[in-house]
Amino acid sequence: FFSVQIMATSSATNHTYVPFTYELAPVPMDEIMDPTPAEQRAIALQTKQAEQEQRQENTKAKIERQESKGGFFSKVSAAATDYASKAEKAARTAYSSAEVQAFKLAEEHSIKRFNTAFPALASTDQLKGDHSCRVVTSGGAPHTIGGFLVVTDFHVCFVGDNKVNFSFPLSDVVSIQKAVTLPTKDQGQPYLLQLPDPNIIPTAITVYTMQKQMHVFSEVTKCEDALNILDHCWRAVVGKPPIPGADYVA
The missing domain is CATH 1.20.58 (Methane Monooxygenase Hydroxylase; Chain G, domain 1)
Structure with a gap:
């Protein structure tokens, strides 16, 4: 087993949510060939x-x-x-x-949450996935913010507590990685481990963008389903990675 820690630097301080920055993105993970959860x-x-x-x-x-x-x-x-x-x-x-009704009810809640947080995107995008999670911020304590990772056919969105919302286009994404986050003794930022071993169950997702930003979604509910949806939607937008013009680890 071989693990890699991504060394990310804070791009700002004293902000509610600030993504990490990076110099070189890891090569995208292998394409997920399983059918989508739907x-x-x-x-x-x-x-x-x-x-x-x-x-x-x-x-x-x-x-x-x-x-x-x-x-x-x-x-x-x-x-x-x-x-x-x-x-x-x-x-x-x-x-x-009863099973179908329960799923439909959950789906209605997800759509309502997305429409409320991103009314402009809701008029153009179709919701594909909605998973509770905690996004890790580089902007200081608190180091994580609870909310939902929302994936549409064209965007990655986060609907967070206290209206901490953000989104970015899938066309900006250059790499998606499986990961886990671990608590630290000083209760600081969670320790991030990428997962080169496919036998390890992921609990987090890291998303790298063309703007040199790294977004870390931790404690993702049904993380493998979220990865499946995200990977399918991303590749439907960008085609076959690696992305031309992106800076990858050699």
């Missing part, structure tokens, strides 16, 4: 529907076999099988409906 949910839903249809076909065939035998007990057995099948279907349908 695509994965659609696939899972289709799979569940197909499985339910198959169970119904199997139950129908079983009932027909039982009824074909004739006799009172065969009819009772067929009726019991039919009742159990309908009860199971009702339970599965109710669970799926």
Whole structure:
């Protein structure tokens, strides 16, 4: 295992949020080939529907076999099988409906939060991801600010506590990296570790821009999903990195 600490310098002081600066950006991480979380949910839903249809076909065939035998007990057995099948279907349908409704409700909250914080972007961009996190600032204490990492089809946004909001275009991004942040004894800025080992589960995301700024999003909820969305959206905008004109580590 090999770890790298990014040495970032503060670009200003006494500001609520100030991104870090860098000299050379790391080469972008490998492209994430997995489907996006939204695509994965659609696939899972289709799979569940197909499985339910198959169970119904199997139950129908079983009932027909039982009824074909004739006799009172065969009819009772067929009726019991039919009742159990309908009860199971009702339970599965109710669970799926509740699951879908919960996701829709969370999505509505995310859209409302984005629209309120960035009304101009909301008129042009489509929300792709919304994950709670803490952004690390180089502007002094407090060293992190709670909020939400919001990814659209064209921008990276942060909707923070006390209306600490900022955004930048995906077209400005030159590198995205998996990372973890660790607390320090002096309760200063979290210690940042990039993740060259794919077996380590990331909890943070670092984003490098053409303006020599590094944004550190730590404690990201469902961090791998956030990375997936961010990577897909970024590559859809910029094409295949590395980005021409960007300064990368050799």
